[in-house]
Amino acid sequence: MASPRITEAKGILAARLREIRNEASLTGRSLASRAGWHYSKVSKIEHASQMPNENDIRVWCRVCDAEEYVVDLIAAVRNIDSMYTEWRRLEATGLRHMQESFNPLYRETQQFRVFQHSAVPGLLQTAGYARAHLRTVIAFRGIPDDLEQAVRARLRHQEVLTSGGKRFMFIVGEQALRTPVCDAEEMSAQLARLAELTINMPQLSFGVIPARGRPALMPPENFWIYDDNQVRVDTIPGQYRIKTPTDVALYEKAFSALADAAVYGQAARDLINATADELRGT
Template sequence: MTTSPSSAAKKAQEALGLRLRSLRLDAGLTARQLADGTGWHFTRISKIENGVQRPTDADIRTWCAVCATDAEAPDLIAQARSIESMYMEFRHRSRTGLKQLMRSPVPLYERTAQFRIYEHNVIPGLFQTAGYIRAMLPFWFSFLGVRNDLEESVAARLERQSVLYDGSKTFSVVLEEACLRTPLGDTETLSAQLDRLLSIMSLPNVSLGIIPALTVRDVIGSAGFWIFDDNLVKLETPTASIEVSQPQEIDLYAKMFDHLRGWAVYGRDARQLILRIQGELV
């Protein structure tokens, strides 16, 4: 079952409260002593620590100053800011169709210089053909209960791909072999999509690695994720887009990406793998 956005935000707020409580305890302060130091009523301390009230940026800076942990403030502020925005519900953003949802990442793409992308079961949107997009979108109109604007949505997603040809941007992409074998649409659609991958690999700013299905490893990526520079990580669930902006968490995703990349094959080996799978479709 997918965790609802409101429930997820509540849990994130509670986690923030626990971190702030740990800072207070590590500083050897009671709630009343912290309240005295901040000039707040002591009940406010309790509300923040128990996830009932979300602290402002200024609250966090004050809290850290009283606890003599100023260095923790930037990371805590990033965590607090992500609580309200971490879940953007697809249904709310796509009531009039999916076209606007397809266009929404464009500003983020335009300001990002380094893309790191890991997908475990689907071709990334930046690489998808029109046929592949047409095969995968119809389900979502029905599932989300939104207006069917298929052709407009396909066009909007294809327009996003123009960033691939911006030489100032780099794209490091790791795909599980399963991405190449999921037959969205018919075999002809998948074969054309594999042709598209072979073409994309020739771009000088794109590094495309594939993890073969039988690779012996110590971990499997549980979800696809995109890292935008060192500023943001995005993941998608069936009903929401999750945004991670906390620096420590972004570092962990980057570490996971590097780990997964170590098992991927590149260049000639990757091309041979794609061609072999394509040959099996005949």
């Protein structure tokens, strides 16, 4: 069964194609005739019972004299084809392989923009924090226990932070500093690590949205933007990869709004250190 988000994406694509046909003042039968298709194909595509392929999109736009929409519509088709992967398939052999599946993407990406509201992003986690977090995932999902291998794979990701030529922008909610993912000693080490990231790292910016801050919007999901062509959104059952240019641009706009609401440098360190003091009871 298709996920609700994929069904919704198919419906949006179908509606957009119908709109383009109507703007061209063509009936479904006339479009099909000019395209050299069976007359029922247009109806099936517009009712989302048949997915158009990339050539269908090109022909549809050519017949409707709307070729300026080809790039976005083909991106939408590709996005639907690859947008959703169930965690149970990625994690079938344990978390190490799932962690390693990100390696090619991390090597190829030059700019990372990451928003996480209530947890520290994996690229910034200490070993103790990563171990506690992945242990929870293994227990919750009931998957093979390869905890130590998964932790090592996650920490190896962090080599990209110093690989040269890449840029990283991380935004977290203040709740990420407070969520007790691990014990007090390990949380203190994690907070110290985050404080270090606020100084002397020209390739990386780390911002915190104060709990009393008022960003222009607060997205319901965490998201990672890779360069300007792909967004990853993690949900409980699976992972979405969003590649449609207009959708990616919307996430970029959301990230800019969140970045404007965050504090950096000394102000971020003050929040981090205050949280660490509370943790120590001082």
